[in-house]
Amino acid sequence: MWDESKRDRYGGVDPGLFTVDDEDGKDDGVCQPFLLRFEDERDLAGTYLTSDQLYFELGEYPYPLPSNTISGMGFCTITPGETETMLDLLENEPEGHIEPESHEDVELQGDPVPYLPEYSVDSPEDANPESHLEAAVTENPSLLPEFLRPDGAAICRQVPISPFKPRDMDEADVCYFTEDTIQDGTIPNTVIELKNKRAGKAAATQVVRYLRWLHKRLGSEADEIDVYVYAPSFTGTFNGYIPKEFTDQIQKVDFTGRRQLTLSE
Incomplete structure (x- = not known):
């Protein structure tokens, strides 16, 4: 659970799990941080665009949106409208393509720990x-x-x-x-x-x-x-x-x- 508090509140317990030092003195397990895995259903892996392409399109809206007010933010979740605009540009007007393959060996230290709300x-x-x-x-x-x-x-x-x-x-x-x-x-x-x-x-x-x-x-x-x-x-x-x-x-x-x-x- 990413709670955006001070990192020194956490101590490792099991791989992928941390304990938080809070006021009750108990060893409360939390899952922090977590990764999201995305499935590519439009065959867009490796396709990219420039920021100007996106912001030129979003400039049609006469009000601020998450992606064009991101300055100073530690995170940014974008609206469905911004998402569709970005996907449409990637699909129809891409700036280019980079092969998304890597020859580096990636080894996990163990089985991935799934995110569970019970740790929140x-x-x-x-x-x-x-x-x-x-x-x-x-x-x-x-x-x-x-x-x-x-x-x-x-x-x-x-x-x-x-x-x-x-x-x-x-x-x-x-x-x-x-x-x-x-x-x-x-x-x-x-x-x-x-x-x-x-x-x-x-x-x-x-x-x-x-x-x-x-x-x-x-x-x-x-x-x-x-x-x-x-x-x-x-x-x-x-x-x-x-x-x-x-x-x-x-x-x-x-x-x-x-x-x-x-x-x-």
Whole structure:
């Protein structure tokens, strides 16, 4: 489980498994890091393109996307729209091809250790810091209430929902993209803002900024987007920061799975 915390918290146990030094003093096993294996179903192995090719195409969208706001990020998950654009360029307008074969001998020290969610946190309350919570629910959506799980949708993390800005661009923690695409799959169908502490004014005003921008860019199409704030609890003043026009679109969900609209009291 990649939790983006300090590396010195970890000590090796079995090959591929590490223990984390946390507050309970137990020898908690975690699986960190992990590798992803991709299957090449389009015979594109070794095909490449230039960054300009991709960014020229993505420049058609009048809002930032994960791949063109990657500066300073330790990771980048891209939207289905960006993925399809990239695959289409690789398939139809490649810059070139490099033989993907290697004559180097590769030997594993043992059998690969599969990734298992059981080595991650058992509940959202156990995740710390907030980036750990984002990573945990991304790799194991069963930590979320059933109605908040992706159900086959593509998952993206840290998706910019903001106008272009030099810094401090608003990025949604977790987004789902369904087959019923919005703007070619570059805009999420569901936005989830995660908090590992009580959600108050900062969380409320952040999701309001998301919706103001989405409605400015998409008009009535933005009404189709579901927005959730998932947190252990909410301040009594949270609802007061949600304008009336967004009260039906923003839902509060606490860690028990209880959800409610942000209706002004």
